[in-house]
Amino acid sequence: MDIKYDYLIVGTGLFASVFAYHAKKMGKKCLMIDKRSHLGGNIYCEDVDSINVHKYGAHIFHTSNKEVWQFVNSFVEFNRFTNSPLANYKEVLYNLPFNMNTFSKLWGVETPQQAKEKLEEQRQRYAHIETPANLEEQALKLCGDDIYYAFIKEYTEKQWGRSAKELPAFIIKRIPFRFTYDNNYFNDDYQGIPKGGYNKLINGLLEGVEVKLNTNYFDHKAELDKFADTVLFTGRIDELFNYEFGVLEYRSLSFEHERLDIEDFQGNAVVNYNERSVPYTRIIEHKHFEFGNQPFTVITREYPSEFTGKNEPYYPVNDDKNMQIYSKYKEKADLNGKLLLGGRLAQYAYFDMDDTVEAALRLVKKELYNL
Known part of the structure; x- marks a missing residue:
């Protein structure tokens, strides 16, 4: 590899893609790598006979930040989807x-x-x-x-x-109660799903950016690090430092996707299943995110599971023990002038998508514009 890059960006999720877009816009040379076979990280959608299946769980964009909303809509128009989930408890459906x-x-x-x-x-x-x-x-x-x-x-x-x-x-810091007959789950000013799925957003952000998929950073770390001035890392921070201060805990998820030859399975995008005797926490019916009228449907059952290190980490366990471990990794990372961290894994925090975009834009202003 002869090319000298300004940035090696590890991961192609939303945070990485927002930064890469702006870096390219500023004339910076970027190389993005991802161990998966597709772009977009966990917001990737798989096209199943014209239904955009949220491969890694439901992703509903919502924000009150007008700058963030205008930014994502500059790449793909968002629809008017409103999240109004239901909860199934003992075969009775309740609004959330x-x-x-x-x-x-x-x-x-x-x-x-x-x-x-x-x-x-x-x-x-x-x-x-x-x-x-x-x-x-x-x-x-x-x-x-x-x-x-x-x-x-x-x-x-x-x-x-x-x-x-x-x-x-x-x-549970608080429990929101609404004393109106309003099933809109979010209080934000803006809410929706990209028309045509999240891949359109990622593809728009990464147009013209060099990307290598099926490339595990840790298999080629020494070599890759030599060809970039700075590394933006969006993976697990404990893995980056070879678990020097201990392993950070996560909860994981597994997904069971099923195509059904019926027009509508549950009449709603998201239905939670509250009882412990039901092994999954919710069923997602993807066509409802984009108001689909196909004569068939695709559903996904979502199962919570322990994080083993071999499955995907989703939810950080932000208790005192883990946060003490994370702070040690963060302190070490801050001493490395050639390393940037971004995203929920590198920052060991649960971010909504608007939080992710907002955080990436803050890094862009600091790193690229010195603001």
């Missing part, structure tokens, strides 16, 4: 987030005042808990028995693979 439709079905109330009184009655049973010691105590203090046991306890325990009494209270 918790709103008057939920309270009406759960308690038989009709007015916001009735719902508030019922909620306060439930909370009062746990008013004696001053400092919640775990997630269960925190949730009960916030919402009481009915909501906790129907919607939170078993779903959360499936998601994290441990008892709610063993989970830290900070996981």
Whole structure:
């Protein structure tokens, strides 16, 4: 390899792609590599007979940041999809987030005042808990028995693979309640799905950027590092430093995709399954993200699992122990003037897509424009 690059970018996900777009725009030479066989990281969509299947779980773009919204829409027009998930508990469907439709079905109330009184009655049973010691105590203090046991306890325990009494209270800092008949899950000003799928967004960002797929950075690290002034790394920070300070914990997911020869399976894009006896946490029906009218459908069952190091890391376990380990890696990375970090794995944090774009734009301003 004879070419000298300004940036070697490890990963082709959203953070990396936003940075690469701006670097190329500034005349910088970039080489992007990814161990997967496709671009886009976890927002990659697979075309299954004209249905864009979110290969790594549902990705719904939402933001109140106008700059971010205008930026992504400059590459692909977003549709008007509104996330209105349902929760299935004991074969009864409830609306999410918790709103008057939920309270009406759960308690038989009709007015916001009735719902508030019922909620306060439930909370009062746990008013004696001053400092919640775990997630269960925190949730009960916030919402009481009915909501906790129907919607939170078993779903959360499936998601994290441990008892709610063993989970830290900070996981649930607050529980949003809406006293209107509004099923829109997000409060943001802007929301939607790219028309034609997320691949159009990534392809637009990476037009003209050199990319090598099926290339594992750690198989060629010494060689690759020599050909770039700076490395932007978006993978696991503990792996980057050969687990010197310990292994960071994650929860993982596995996905079971199925094409069905029926027009509509569940009538909604996302349905959560709250009970522990159901092994998956939700079913996604992809055609509803883009208002598809195909005579068939594709669904995905999403199963939470332990992270083994061989499967994909999704959710960081941001407890005190892990954050202490991460801070050591971050401190070491900051001492390397040729290394940039970005994205949920390198920064050991859960980011929504708008957070990812916003963080990438901040790095662009600092690194490329010295702002």
